[in-house]
Amino acid sequence: MAAAKRVHAPALDLQHGKVDMSHGSGGRAMVQLVAELFARHLGNAYLGQGNDGAVLPAPLLAGRPGRLVMSTDSHVVSPLFFPGGDIGSLAVNGTVNDVAMMGATPLYLSAAFILEEGFALAELARIVASMAQAARTAGVPVVSGDTKVVERGKGDGVFISTTGVGVLPQGIDIGGSRARPGDAVLVSGSMGDHGVAVMSRRENLSFEAPIESDTAALNGLVAAMLATGADIRCLRDPTRGGLAATLNEIAAQSGVGMMLREPAIPVKPVVAAACELLGLDPLNVANEGKLIAVCAAADAARLLAAMQAHPLARDAALVGEVIADTHQFVQLSTALGGRRIVDWLAGDQLPRIC
Amino acid sequence: MAAAKRVHAPALDLQHGKVDMSHGSGGRAMVQLVAELFARHLGNAYLGQGNDGAVLPAPLLAGRPGRLVMSTDSHVVSPLFFPGGDIGSLAVNGTVNDVAMMGATPLYLSAAFILEEGFALAELARIVASMAQAARTAGVPVVSGDTKVVERGKGDGVFISTTGVGVLPQGIDIGGSRARPGDAVLVSGSMGDHGVAVMSRRENLSFEAPIESDTAALNGLVAAMLATGADIRCLRDPTRGGLAATLNEIAAQSGVGMMLREPAIPVKPVVAAACELLGLDPLNVANEGKLIAVCAAADAARLLAAMQAHPLARDAALVGEVIADTHQFVQLSTALGGRRIVDWLAGDQLPRIC
16 A cells, blocks of 8 residues: 555545445555555555555564565456456465565465355356466465355455565665666566457457456565665566556655656557547556566666576666655656656546456 | 364365355364365465464574464454344454464454445444453554545455464364364353354344343463463364354364263353244354363363452363374264264354354
């Protein structure tokens, strides 16, 4: 749960207000809900870290102190099956990635299923098999599980909540508050593939070229990046809210601005075309197999080369830099020399994308 | 996810079958679903341990090997608020207890919320505040969270999936397969309170005396029990499926039978009366603040005394013993000298009890 930023909206109406779809969007409304309701009650130093996972001391395990990382996500993607993946592979990869984004080695997953009465066992088996395959690929076993069933009309087929636990090697310190002016901003590949794949399937659109979700476990890529010894300040996977929300989160946590070069941001032509049609900006669209890295400028070329050498980041690119900006704006310079501010999603363009 | 036992039902129809409410009951249908679908795909040595939590090596944390325990549960209780608790306190206590039942010290919780569009923020705030209070009482912070929102009619107010992580001190080895003939069977207090409190609220029944859920975190009680040095073989909280399901699970895992004395099993008179009215057996009804312990007979009196000295187990009782039985039956001797078999729930008497 990330820190709030520039929320000019009125405070949540905790007496008469209702949950609306924007509270799940990854945008400002969700940040506000987390800050004003969840953090207000549950707040503690770990929850307040505001990264993809919490870094936790493991005081009882060793003579020297160890650190655990823990991260959780519920998955409610609709439809359950989409080009390139399904809710099962997504639930594994999404949580493996959140642990990996802390620089940690993901070790174990748990999975809790909420099934709707009447859901076909054949579809459930297909989802669980896909989950098992994704867990094998990532090298992270599902070690604990639970199943609950709710009446027809009280759920939607299947929801899967996964939690990941990993260990953080000594000396690694990666987090959203470590970006500094002058740092380089890198992305591991094309933006928007997952969200557009899901939306296309939902709207029954088809395009000339197939659009597939990029869902993938990034723990191997992160290990390769760490092995370079580059000074990596932040790692984050741009899921709900896309690149725009993720960079705004980092800017707010670090108290910096960012300047991106639009032509440098990889977007597949077919995804760009689909976004035009759907009225979306690819920078607001969820990714499920990509990461953003902020690193010391001097290490950027070395880190980029290591990324491009990994099968999951062949199209990695240096897309901008961190700048000093008390307004903490994320800006974009366009091919034509203009500039625009890359803002959070205001409402809820993309419900149930993950 | 516990091991299957004496399932004479035909195999699941994975081609044309559907999820039904019994698959969430904690009874045989659920065990069958776990065995034939989940374990078949996801199976590994950790998931196959069949206890409330998985015991995990933590190889990277220390010179000497540490062990983690991880456990997860989704909570879908209906109604969300019931006498003695709500889904928030239940979600904390249920998962703290699953970790504690391994003999581990629960350290951290994660919580993932699936909210239904239109749910009142005031109720959500009440639930989260209750969760925070339960976490403080248990001494286990919520360190990672997630919120998703689904459309009206695709959820039911709020579902909460919690995952707990704890550490297992050296030398502790507690599990469902360790019961041996001659061992004593103890319960920490009255059976059936939680399930009857929820059902009464659901059916709008009221009784002469109030019936309240027993929801409570048992990590402190477990610590007091471990401190006695008694040889505790198994600890388990009898939630879905109640005492009957839990003892049948242990009997199956250990390859033993059990003989219980019905008059020794604590059931509050008002709960017994409500069960009569609702057509329930208190031994099949869920508890959320009770545990079952199997221990070496020689240590039973000492363990029982320690339990009775703890505020959450004042009514603890020695209710029976483990016997050799190749059929792995759990039997009950009645006050009148008769005997009956205490079986799993066949169908789904108590949907959405936790």
